[in-house]
Amino acid sequence: MAVPATSTGASGSERASSTARQVLAPLALAQFICSFAGSNMNVMINDISEDLDTTVQGVQLAITIFLLVMAALMIPGGKLTDRYGRKRCLMTGLVVYGVGALLSAAAPGLGVLILGNSILEGIGTALLIPPVYILATVLFTEVTSRARAFGAIMALGGLGAAAGPLIGGLISSALSWRAAFVFQALVIVVIILLTRRIEDPLPADPTRSFDTGGAILSAVGLVCLVMGILTADDNVWLMIGLLLAGALILFGFFRWTGAKKRRGGEPLLSNDMFRDRKSNLGLITQHIQWLVLMGVSFVVSAYLQVVRGFDAIHTGVIFTAATLGLLVTSLAAGRFAKRYAQRTLIMVGFTATLAGMGVLLGLASSSPNAWAMLxxxxxxxxGIGGMLTPSVNVVQSSFPEDQQSEISGLSRSVSNLGSALGTAVAGTVIVADPAVGAYSAALIVLAVIGLGGFVAAALLPRGSAAS
Structure with missing residues (x-):
């Protein structure tokens, strides 16, 4: 919201700064609640499965579908911001999300929980998250100020993901797992009230076309890939079939978008978005960061509850260590951006993350005390907190304003696909045999994937500096 000049003559930069500060609070809260929704159910696995008369696999399916819906619809959600405006998409997403949270709170069975939490909250998130990053990119134009903005947004996003187990555990233990969804709805109300003060800095263009065919192809392809991983412990041939189908459909999607652009149309996602080497490597690091974070969150939560017999609150308290570590580095993103290249920050982040996973692996077989995981x-x-912001900055800053809707949708889709795959990969291993051996195997798989993220970071151009 523009601030009128005072008698002393407020400059345009001062007005922009005031606008940015007003916008940042609801944007950061929006990222917080969406990340919270992706991780808080991990500590309520036993409570939900007993109350709804389902299984651990059923709850894992609900968690994964939520993350998958976000990943599948994030690119279409980003494109809709051009046509309907960033604020309208943000407000619509918040309302859909809030309805889904209330429906989940009243769910009588797993089916309704999936409808409310996995489908409606997933759709709401896909609509509201792209505007968060578009607005942050457009309003914060300098690298260090943008790093501080992304740092605040990613800090709350990381806080939601890392503290989700603790907050969810506290609410579940004190009241009920259903109250955790009421909490989400209340936060949504607060965000809606704060969002009313935002004015869209870029005009909507109702004449913009929407590539429905591309949206369907991209969504179906992503769904097939993740569902293929989920079926790995049940039917190998079905897994292979789904993975091949997903790969072929996504190949068809890229052929579709290329052909549409050659005909003079506007594809859902231009293939040109993948021609920037720095951005591609940044997307890989984003994907792997969220895959590792959500994968470790699921594995450790399942291990503590199923193997060690911890309740929701004790599981959440143990995760406080990850939350504190993430906050320390996320909130320092602005200072780090002034001193170090983004490539360096991402590499150091992966190094710390891999070291942490190594400590967890060592303790899995040697220590009888689960508190030694801290x-x-x-x-x-x-590690995760230190590299979330520079990875986003690398990607978003690689494209001009007129491509922010596309890259924001793609960036968030890649990150949420990582979250979905992390839960799917880790859950497939540990749910098959929830014992120390399976826990260690899941962490080893995640660590190998994390090593791939380090390699991608090392390949970033050395000039990828934040200052």
Whole structure:
């Protein structure tokens, strides 16, 4: 919202700064609640499965579908911001999300929980998250100020993901797992009230076309890939079939978008978005960061509850170590951006993350005390928090304003696909045999994937500096 000049003559930059500060609070809260929704159910696995007369696999399916719906619809959600405006999409997403949260709170069975939490909250998130990053990119134009803005948004996003188990555990233990969804609805109300003060800095263009065919192809392809991983422990041939189908459909999607652009149309996602090497590597690091964070969150939560017999609150308290580590480095993103290249920050982040996973692996077989996981989780949080912001900055800053809707949708889709795959991969291993051996195997798989993220970061151009 523009601030009128005072008698002393407020400059345009001062007005922009005031506008940015007003916008940042609801944007950061929006990212917080969406990340919270992706992780808080991990500590309520037993409570939900008993109350709804389902299984651990059923709850895992609900969690994964939520993350998958976000990933599948994030690119279409980003494109809709051009046609209907960033604020309208943000407000619509918040309302849909809030309805889904209330429906989940009243769910009589797993089916309604999936409808409310996995489908409606997933759709709401896909509508509201792209505007968050578009607005942050457009309003914060300098690298260090943008790093501080992304740092605040990613800090609350990381806080939601890392503290989701603790907050969810506290609410579940004190009241009920259903109250955790009421909490989400209340936060949504607060965000809606704060969002009313935002004015869209870019005009909507109702004449913009929407590539429905591309949206369907991209969504179906992503769904097939993740569902293929989920079926790995049940039917190998079905897994292979789904993975191949997903790969072929996504190949068809890229052929579709290329052909549409050659005909002079506007595709859902231009293939040109993948021609920037720095952005591609940044997307890989984003994908792997969220895959590792959500994968470790699911594995450790399942292990503590199923193997060690911890309740929701004790599981959440153990995760506080990861939350603290993530906050320490996320909130320092602005200062780090002034001193170090983004490539360096991402590489150091992956190094700390891998070290934390190594500590967790060592303790899995050597320590009978689950509280000994705290150092490993703290290191993991430090590493993830330190590289979330520079990875987003690398990607968003690689494109001009007129491509922000596309890159924001793609960036968030890649990150949420990582979250979905992390839960799917880790859950497939540990749910098959929830014992120390399976826990260690899941962490090893996640660590190998994390090593791939380090390699991608090392390949970033050395000039990818934040200052």
């Amino acid at each position: 150092p490993g989780l703290f290191l993991l949080g430090l």
